[in-house]
Amino acid sequence: MPTAKVHRIAAAAPDDVSGIAAAIAAGAIDPTGVVAVFGKTEGNGLVNDFSRALATRALRDLMAAHVGAASTAHIAAVMSGGTEGGLAPHWLVFERAEAGSGPSPALAIGRAETADLPSEHLGAPEQAASVAAGVRRAMADAGIPDPSDVHFVQIKCPLLTAGRIAAAEARGARVAIRDSLKSMGFSRGASALGVAIALGEIDADAVAAERIVVDRSLWSGNASTSAGIELLNHEIVVLGMSAGWSGPLAIESAVMADGLDIEPVRAALARLDLAAPGQLSAAQSERLVALLAKAEASQSGWLRGRRHVMNDDSDVAATRHARAFVAGALGSLVGHAEIYVSGGAEHQGPDGGGPVAVIARREI
């Protein structure tokens, strides 16, 4: 039976892969088993965030030196820019080992890729459909037949640049949105709806073009999507519990209704035997392997009946505000801020909220 391993490793810079290299050298990571690497990098998380491409390049160079370029191409490298507030830049290395032991069901990892997305399909039902098919392939890859066992689906999706828009229009196509920054939201939103379709959270018919990004009553409680300039297709990683996997790790999830809604996360931690009235103790924090969350400013401009200004700040993007804020909320719960908070939660949880997943080492 396979076993999933998750390694959380600090990064001193976007291209600092020395911690991963050291773990490989020490035998803690078997590079041939690496199926996905998430990176929380210190750019702005927006259009001109080059920390993601730099991190990807450094990571791929490292992995290629160990497993060759061909195998490296199959590792899902999902860089999420933006470490606002106290967020600590770090890597999450997901490894599949074949000779597992320990309890079962256990954390399982699956992955898939889609074909390149034509620019005119970005933010459109076609993108959601493409992603939904990809999520189903990733579930099969993970050995998770039941959508209710899926706790987190991380997707890296493309965005539109001025150049890509011009290219599409030059061949007569019409894009859903002509603004680069906005295109990230459309791509994230359509991708999340694809997850919701695959997990049975919404019906595929509900995803009409005019509802994408607009109708926030449609959402997935398990999707986490990030847009990046460095790819043209989708990279999909599914995390869930599978009876076909064994090992010490388990995953749980929750949905935050807004950026302060930490009690569902506290409950999810408790389901992993990490119950605490206030902040996790140091010993508990040690067993918490990874916390992944989406953060977003509510479109309404309100948070619990009070006005927020995140959408009206023309100097700092709302996604940057939201990541810093949710980092504080979740960090105060778990006791540190080396957590994977990703911005832009269109159709990922309700408006202003977002899905959260926690991976913990079980006491055995």
Place this chain on the structure above:
Amino acid sequence: MPTAKVHRIAAAAPDDVSGIAAAIAAGAIDPTGVVAVFGKTEGNGLVNDFSRALATRALRDLMAAHVGAASTAHIAAVMSGGTEGGLAPHWLVFERAEAGSGPSPALAIGRAETADLPSEHLGAPEQAASVAAGVRRAMADAGIPDPSDVHFVQIKCPLLTAGRIAAAEARGARVAIRDSLKSMGFSRGASALGVAIALGEIDADAVAAERIVVDRSLWSGNASTSAGIELLNHEIVVLGMSAGWSGPLAIESAVMADGLDIEPVRAALARLDLAAPGQLSAAQSERLVALLAKAEASQSGWLRGRRHVMNDDSDVAATRHARAFVAGALGSLVGHAEIYVSGGAEHQGPDGGGPVAVIARREI
């Protein structure tokens, strides 16, 4: 016996004083009793934050219409820019009513002003000494003889301009710092040390010129200071508990060691009968009248052993990151983000942390 009243009122814009006007019209606020108004305004909290001047202007126009320009000049108007993350712009109106009832001791408010500060004393031990004497007068005004009953001291302090520096140098004096912007930090720092002296947190002898702004091991756990160009002296507001006051309100305080250190704040809330294992309930939150905190990125670049990037972000100032982050941490504790988180904490709490005060309505 006097009674302190604190009104927390939402602001729809920096110059939105309609909520205060409505409270006056409804008789909830007696304008003749207003001694101080704090405003959390939605600028960047930095040099070019015009939301503060706009708010001050709107507030003074409103108050002058009720109590005249002369009386308005004696109201301490302390605007703190920056509502990052989910922070809600709002006013805190502090009122002293003479016909009090309810338990005693109770929240007491005192204020004082110092003499104009010679420019050569700004950022120097003389400034700290002047502030210390002023804090003692404000304590006397509040009827608080014991420094341990003081929970928050808000100070508005002067800064140096090119003209002020030239005038000082023309008479042969030498200023501590010739840069206007930097003079704000020196003034805040020296003022905070003055609070620490008055409250017995440090010894006056410890405040040597070369340690001001530099040696962060010197700090007050109760000071909150901000510099403004519009004054040459110091405006001091002391908040604490006094046996000479009665009323439903009480104040407590805590010091956060870093931006995630919410457990001391939870304990302070519990001392006000607002104990909760997780987030405050809606009923509890209703009794929480005000939460005031200082936020800051640690100069070390580390938070609980993990790197943060707040000091290396050239696009967004560290103070903005820190306010958003601490807003999330404290907001997740109390259940909303209409809280007064202020940045720039030289000698106000330890490096990376800061003082916090909570004012609550007691169950009677």
Place this chain on the structure above:
Amino acid sequence: MPTAKVHRIAAAAPDDVSGIAAAIAAGAIDPTGVVAVFGKTEGNGLVNDFSRALATRALRDLMAAHVGAASTAHIAAVMSGGTEGGLAPHWLVFERAEAGSGPSPALAIGRAETADLPSEHLGAPEQAASVAAGVRRAMADAGIPDPSDVHFVQIKCPLLTAGRIAAAEARGARVAIRDSLKSMGFSRGASALGVAIALGEIDADAVAAERIVVDRSLWSGNASTSAGIELLNHEIVVLGMSAGWSGPLAIESAVMADGLDIEPVRAALARLDLAAPGQLSAAQSERLVALLAKAEASQSGWLRGRRHVMNDDSDVAATRHARAFVAGALGSLVGHAEIYVSGGAEHQGPDGGGPVAVIARREI
């Protein structure tokens, strides 16, 4: 015959009206003749630019002290935020004196206001129609019957905030754009099309909803529109040459095809007897009373066959880039940067370019 006077006065801060006050005290400005004041203020020129409201408030307070609140309400106060690059914050005070002398035709000033704009009309043909009617009233006010004698039409138009959008939607209306920042562009664009209709540059029928902001082949060569949070209607000022006015001032205009296209401006200067092969001489610069221009990043992402990144910069808005850039281009032509460069030139000149007006004192 009336005479137009234009006073260019430096501002040391958004609320610094001391220069205007001094000019009034010295008799250089007759406050009863002031019909419009343009301010180039030092905010970001975007949604949360409070320098505009602060400047407006300071200006209105000053004028009210001289001419009363009722008359002050009829002064068009058009604050344009954003003094990027070397742009100098300044006021342009437009005065109408009745006992004119000097050559005729001469610079003439007219003004008008529209009714408040319903949020659902912002960025729609209704807004253009309302503005067109207003421009015609302002032309009549200026005594300019022929549109070809109009050289500059400055319009201050409203924007949508989260609150205004919510209010509109609460009563069942649907806004053209739900993003505050983007709403500024829609409002500027629809207003500019209104100018183009009034001046006969385009046909009213051409202004279909789907072409607003999108189809940049529609534009006015004389419109300059700025959106601000501080008003709900439109303030319109028309500047042109009228045989009904006399005096030393004359106005000319040009259209820049892109941000580097300064030769048409050089030609316009020459038509006002300010010909120079390179930069204007000091003596020439002295005769240049005002330079007003629109700046914009081309939507195409290209400038003279080379890529620019203004639209892909998520840290600094394209309008801020463009103002700084065009300020350098025009400043290098006229020898200083106390010029009124306003950003966001949707439908104001061709994509990436913009209208320019120059007002000069004729050698008599």
Place this chain on the structure above:
Amino acid sequence: MPTAKVHRIAAAAPDDVSGIAAAIAAGAIDPTGVVAVFGKTEGNGLVNDFSRALATRALRDLMAAHVGAASTAHIAAVMSGGTEGGLAPHWLVFERAEAGSGPSPALAIGRAETADLPSEHLGAPEQAASVAAGVRRAMADAGIPDPSDVHFVQIKCPLLTAGRIAAAEARGARVAIRDSLKSMGFSRGASALGVAIALGEIDADAVAAERIVVDRSLWSGNASTSAGIELLNHEIVVLGMSAGWSGPLAIESAVMADGLDIEPVRAALARLDLAAPGQLSAAQSERLVALLAKAEASQSGWLRGRRHVMNDDSDVAATRHARAFVAGALGSLVGHAEIYVSGGAEHQGPDGGGPVAVIARREI
């Protein structure tokens, strides 16, 4: 006799080296002759500008594929972040060919590197001395004995990060400045003073620690220095005219007294037979191979007697303002904005101004 070749090649992204690759494939560039590559990349040009590291990595990978890693290490890769305003991201590839023909003297290129700079020497006289020695080596490498024949010295210098400061302090060293962003200015300034020493513009004794960054009366009219996080030493490239080189290219230089002072640049162009009363014609622009300039906001806060706000903008760094502004001024002179404007001109030209170099193809 050697010949210098300069190739100006557009970049579609920081890591877009396809244009260089195509030029190599076409035989236009001989990779074995490449001695230096300057890149104008589209980051913020400040501490967290990862576009520079990404560009460097892509460039080195490309060159290593052609000439091997060892030779690639000797190519000076000088990435200057920041393409504000209309600036076009691009590469300048400097090549030395051995079989030259054409007029002599001609453009000559020399280069050198220094040893790694200890963090405590950054911004100190030791840094200037190290750079001065390096410049002399680069002049020898270029075959330029006379400093008056040097027209441009490009230096890439290191900066301090929180980590580097901590490391230095851990071993008891004391850095000149503890702020990452400010350390860039100190490094640029001390490096420029090193150039001034080497070129005889100032005396080495003049470079006292307390004058670095502070005393702007000390400056080089030929230095261009950029700080980057990606190196610890200095990379030096000298450009000038040498009787030992032949070929069609020639270089001239000028010093701008401020950001609008384009007439000296117009004169330098004329000395290269590119005289024009207004903007260069298309044919002239074709012969202009490269324009390199430094841009800076004056510390005084004044530009030609008018206030600028670049130093008071806490949202956008002064260097970003200045690059956009000077790009407009110079772009309006030469007719496009694919020019190398680099920010942060401490001791590079007078306060608020900066050195400019132009390289042109002579008509033969």
